[in-house]
Amino acid sequence: MNPTDIKNPEYFHKVVDCQYACPAHTPVPEYIRLIAAGRYDDAYMVNWESNVFPGILGRTCDRPCEPACRRGRIAKGEEPVAICRLKRVAADNKADISARLPQIPAQKNGKRIALIGAGPASLTVARDLMPLGYDIDIYDNQFAGGGMMRSQIPSFRLPASVLDEEVGYILDMGVVTQFNTEVTSLKSVLDKDYDAVFVGTGAPRGKGLNLPGLEEAGKQVHIGIDWLASVAFEHTTAIGRRVLVLGGGNTAMDCCRTSRRLGGEDVRVVVRSPFADMKASPWEKEDAMHEGIPIYDNHVPKEFVVEDGKLKGMHFEKVEAHYDENGKRSLVPTGEDLVFMEADDVLMAIGQDNAFPWVERDLGIEFDNWDMPVVDKATFQSTNPRVFFGGDAAFGPENVITAVAHGHQAAISIDLFCKAEPVSNRPAPMTNLLSQKMGIHEWSYDNQIENDKRFVVPMAPLEETLRNRKLEVELGFDVGTGFKEAERCLNCDVQTVFDTPRCIECDACVDICPTDCISFVENAEETELRTRLSATAGNLAQDLYVSTELPTRRVMVKDENVCLHCGLCAERCPTSAWDMQKFLYSVTKAGQ
Amino acid sequence: MSYQLPKFRHPDLPVNTLGYTRADYEGAISTLCAGCGHDSISGAIVRACHELALEPHRIAKLSGIGCSSKAPTYFLGKSHGFNSVHGRMPSVVSGANMANRDLLYLGVSGDGDTASIGMGQFAHAVRRNLNMVYIVMNNGCYGLTKGQDSATADAGSASKKGDPNPFSAIDLPGLALQLGATFVARSFSGDKGQLVPLIKAAISHRGFALIDVISPCVTFNNNPGSTKSYDFVREHAEATGTVDFVPMREEITASYPAGRTQDVTLHDGSVLHLEKLAPDLDPFDRVSAMVALQKHSAEGQILTGLIYMDKDSRDLHDVMETSRRPLNSLTEEDLCPGDKVLANINASLR
Numbered sequence: 033m034n035p036t037d038i039k040n041p042e043y044f045h046k047v048v049d050c051q052y053a054c055p056a057h058t059p060v061p062e063y064i065r066l067i068a069a070g071r072y073d074d075a076y077m078v079n080w081e082s083n084v085f086p087g088i089l090g091r092t093c094d095r096p097c098e099p100a101c102r103r104g105r106i107a108k109g110e111e112p113v114a115i116c117r118l119k120r121v122a123a124d125n126k127a128d129i130s131a132r133l134p135q136i137p138a139q140k141n142g143k144r145i146a147l148i149g150a151g152p153a154s155l156t157v158a159r160d161l162m163p164l165g166y167d168i169d170i171y172d173n174q175f176a177g178g179g180m181m182r183s184q185i186p187s188f189r190l191p192a193s194v195l196d197e198e199v200g201y202i203l204d205m206g207v208v209t210q211f212n213t214e215v216t217s218l219k220s221v222l223d224k225d226y227d228a229v230f231v232g233t234g235a236p237r238g239k240g241l242n243l244p245g246l247e248e249a250g251k252q253v254h255i256g257i258d259w260l261a262s263v264a265f266e267h268t269t270a271i272g273r274r275v276l277v278l279g280g281g282n283t284a285m286d287c288c289r290t291s292r293r294l295g296g297e298d299v300r301v302v303v304r305s306p307f308a309d310m311k312a313s314p315w316e317k318e319d320a321m322h323e324g325i326p327i328y329d330n331h332v333p334k335e336f337v338v339e340d341g342k343l344k345g346m347h348f349e350k351v352e353a354h355y356d357e358n359g360k361r362s363l364v365p366t367g368e369d370l371v372f373m374e375a376d377d378v379l380m381a382i383g384q385d386n387a388f389p390w391v392e393r394d395l396g397i398e399f400d401n402w403d404m405p406v407v408d409k410a411t412f413q414s415t416n417p418r419v420f421f422g423g424d425a426a427f428g429p430e431n432v433i434t435a436v437a438h439g440h441q442a443a444i445s446i447d448l449f450c451k452a453e454p455v456s457n458r459p460a461p462m463t464n465l466l467s468q469k470m471g472i473h474e475w476s477y478d479n480q481i482e483n484d485k486r487f488v489v490p491m492a493p494l495e496e497t498l499r500n501r502k503l504e505v506e507l508g509f510d511v512g513t514g515f516k517e518a519e520r521c522l523n524c525d526v527q528t529v530f531d532t533p534r535c536i537e538c539d540a541c542v543d544i545c546p547t548d549c550i551s552f553v554e555n556a557e558e559t560e561l562r563t564r565l566s567a568t569a570g571n572l573a574q575d576l577y578v579s580t581e582l583p584t585r586r587v588m589v590k591d592e593n594v595c596l597h598c599g600l601c602a603e604r605c606p607t608s609a610w611d612m613q614k615f616l617y618s619v620t621k622a623g624q
Numbered sequence: 625m626s627y628q629l630p631k632f633r634h635p636d637l638p639v640n641t642l643g644y645t646r647a648d649y650e651g652a653i654s655t656l657c658a659g660c661g662h663d664s665i666s667g668a669i670v671r672a673c674h675e676l677a678l679e680p681h682r683i684a685k686l687s688g689i690g691c692s693s694k695a696p697t698y699f700l701g702k703s704h705g706f707n708s709v710h711g712r713m714p715s716v717v718s719g720a721n722m723a724n725r726d727l728l729y730l731g732v733s734g735d736g737d738t739a740s741i742g743m744g745q746f747a748h749a750v751r752r753n754l755n756m757v758y759i760v761m762n763n764g765c766y767g768l769t770k771g772q773d774s775a776t777a778d779a780g781s782a783s784k785k786g787d788p789n790p791f792s793a794i795d796l797p798g799l800a801l802q803l804g805a806t807f808v809a810r811s812f813s814g815d816k817g818q819l820v821p822l823i824k825a826a827i828s829h830r831g832f833a834l835i836d837v838i839s840p841c842v843t844f845n846n847n848p849g850s851t852k853s854y855d856f857v858r859e860h861a862e863a864t865g866t867v868d869f870v871p872m873r874e875e876i877t878a879s880y881p882a883g884r885t886q887d888v889t890l891h892d893g894s895v896l897h898l899e900k901l902a903p904d905l906d907p908f909d910r911v912s913a914m915v916a917l918q919k920h921s922a923e924g925q926i927l928t929g930l931i932y933m934d935k936d937s938r939d940l941h942d943v944m945e946t947s948r949r950p951l952n953s954l955t956e957e958d959l960c961p962g963d964k965v966l967a968n969i970n971a972s973l974r
Contacts, residue, residue, distance in 0.1 A: 106632045107635055108635060473658075481632060536842075538659040538660075538814060539663075539667070540663055543667035544654070544663070546630045547633060547634045548634040548637070570636065596630050596632055600629070605659065606842040
């Protein structure tokens with residue numbers, strides 16, 4: 033293998049599994065250390081700079097970081113660091129941070145931007161562009177900002193106060209809000225001579241199932257996200273005693289748990305796929321089951337059963353999942369009798385679609401075969417250079433943190449576009465690599481590896497939370513538990529940096545490494561090299577760090593997979609060929 | 625400074641026939657200097673014991689005084705240990721071995737502990753062919769007292785703060801050969817590929833097995849001008865050949881090219897596979913071994929690998945025809961079988 037180019041910022045970035053997996057590339061270990069140090073304001077601001085909604089995401093994020101977390105694979109039964117809930121610790125314990133928010137220039141730059149939709153993507157664009165002097169108008173059909181975070185995420189998961197606070201930080205920068213305003217024509221917005229328009233209208237159309245009996249069942253069958261919005265805006269305050277929720281995603285989980293709070297006693301989730309294949313995050317499934325909601329998997333809805341013009345229930349066909357050699361799944365009926373389940377109400381949460389009936393097709397915006405706008409994956413620009421898309425509106429339903437990442441990139445593009453620079457000029461990330469050496473064998477990070485298992489977030493008593501739709505279920509870690517959970521972090525951003533000329537090949541690092549990451553071997557092609565190491569490097573998703581050739585014609589090879597970042601290699605190195613260096617990677621934002 | 629090893633190990637560590645991973649053979653975290661060759665030897669001992677699937681409680685590790693003799697704390701944390709008096713480890717092993725022949729005795733010593741204060745003890749353990757592995761962690765200096773030349777420092781070699789050594793060196797393998805040792809090897813802490821099979825072979829050998837391991841002292845004796853530095857040893861080491869050790873339980877699966885190879889079956893049924901032997905050395909001939917050692921030394925080379933082995937070695941218990949059962953397990957009934965037995969013995973002598 034060729035020697036690893038550690039000057040390429042993506043090499044060490046990839047070692048920081050959590051940050052690499054995060055769509056917004058939030059520097060996770062950095063803020064976890066700040067939480068451990070009790071510096072909650074600083075931890076909050078590191079988050080805020082990167083993901084804009086630390087308090088909201090600390091409760092609701094899909095947390096792609098956690099499955100990626102190295103802690104989860106260093107031993108059987110070991111779980112990832114509770115990164116998401118630690119973020120909430122920073123948000124819960126911070127003092128007033130308003131003085132640390134960016135200054136908004138009194139002298140504007142003369143450019144006007146329209147944001148359509150006031151969800152996470154648009155708010156992120158506003159957050160990045162307001163400090164640069166842009167005039168921004170934001171349009172939304174709801175009465176306040178937040179988009180789906182307000183209409184679809186129930187209050188028992190995300191209290192309105194948290195949402196209002198973090199949406200407020202942005203709107204208070206001087207964004208001109210046009211709430212309760214449904215934009216029905218993009219042309220009308222473009223006609224207002226904005227310098228650029230950003231579309232962040234989400235994926236607002238819930239899918240339905242057109243099964244026999246639907247028409248007769250009429251009002252007792254609801255589209256999940258519409259129903260959640262109606263509950264959030266207090267148009268709906270009750271539901272029947274027996275509720276069937278169709279679908280296996282997070283919206284289904286929100287629907288069933290909300291139903292339990294609005295009078296549903298026998299609430300069931302019914303899903304076509306096997307339990308393990310459900311789209312909902314494992315923790316959301318657990319939370320639903322904790323509230324006494326059974327999940328019936330492998331049940332395909334067949335028809336609504338209506339008697340005397342009233343919904344009685346639904347028929348389901350039982351199926352089995354079969355997988356072909358490519359892993360493609362087919363659901364094969366078992367041939368058993370149809371299963372009947374009683375229901376007073378049915379909520380359909382089987383997915384959502386984008387919908388752009390309000391975008392005229394003669395504005396120079398190309399649409400593809402799926403009736404989605406053609407949007408550049410890096411710049412978020414549509415084929416009309418003045419119109420940008422982001423969030424679920426760009427490429428279909430994702431999640432809040434992805435919308436934030438889109439917003440940052442779209443803001444860069446809009447800024448470049450308004451300065452008449454090519455939007456393809458993407459700024460390089462900001463990186464910094466700094467030795468953590470304080471003295472002989474002393475490091476400025478806590479290199480001791482804690483043995484604690486992942487801590488469980490405490491919850492409010494079930495009987496209370498089921499009585500009050502707005503009472504938050506999770507209480508969050510207290511400061512003490514937050515500290516302990518933070519200490520589980522392995523500090524994967526503190527990199528093991530190898531300096532070949534200093535190495536005397538004494539093997540001290542090989543001998544001390546608790547997880548057998550380091551080997552000195554003859555070089556070979558990657559597949560062969562992976563088998564030559566002290567421990568076979570079987571995780572192909574993790575890179576090998578290969579040095580230049582040593583005097584004995586061998587190379588140092590480090591398998592990054594289960595490195596604990598404990599620093600013992602550097603402590604046992606007599607010549608400081610190994611050093612522990614903190615790698616900070618931050619995605620450059622508009623105007624930086 | 626870390627005083628504890630993290631508890632986590634590689635999740636796919638191989639498990640030996642006893643169900644143990646290498647981690648089960650580790651000891652406390654080392655307090656020796658960073659880069660000390662001794663730590664590498666500890667690592668090699670851990671690997672050898674794990675690969676041989678030895679039960680940790682069947683091993684006794686014994687040492688004298690010195691950096692080397694601290695080392696047993698850093699491996700085999702679940703085995704018996706005895707950190708004895710300076711240079712007196714062989715006596716303690718002799719006593720222990722006489723009392724309980726069922727344990728595996730692993731003596732760890734240094735150049736000072738062996739070639740100076742313990743020289744007399746060493747000599748007699750060798751000539752009695754005491755069944756033990758005797759590893760010398762040889763750095764040519766007194767590291768624990770700031771690096772003075774030891775008795776194994778080569779003439780002309782200079783340590784970091786010292787003048788060239790005016791005295792001639794004691795060559796432990798040469799000495800052991802002369803004293804009648806039945807297994808003599810030399811290796812280098814920086815070459816685990818060679819050291820691990822040698823340790824395994826020494827463990828399987830019945831009788832006194834000496835491995836003189838050159839182990840650079842990074843703090844006091846790893847400078848230009850020293851003949852025990854990493855660089856010097858790498859440049860001047862000459863291997864007698866490669867050694868591969870196949871434990872008794874395993875089938876020989878590797879195929880070796882024909883030519884200068886030789887398989888030796890050890891006392892416990894294990895097989896030692898020697899390859900690419902130096903043309904001027906027959907490791908089963910004491911005279912040839914002595915000549916080869918002297919010759920390489922005269923040429924400024926350090927001969928490493930298996931130097932000599934007596935395939936028909938008889939250890940101290942064999943020679944003394946002691947009880948097969950360990951003496952410490954014999955009861956009063958066994959030792960004083962009573963008047964009737966005495967009468968029989970007396971009768972047999974009449």
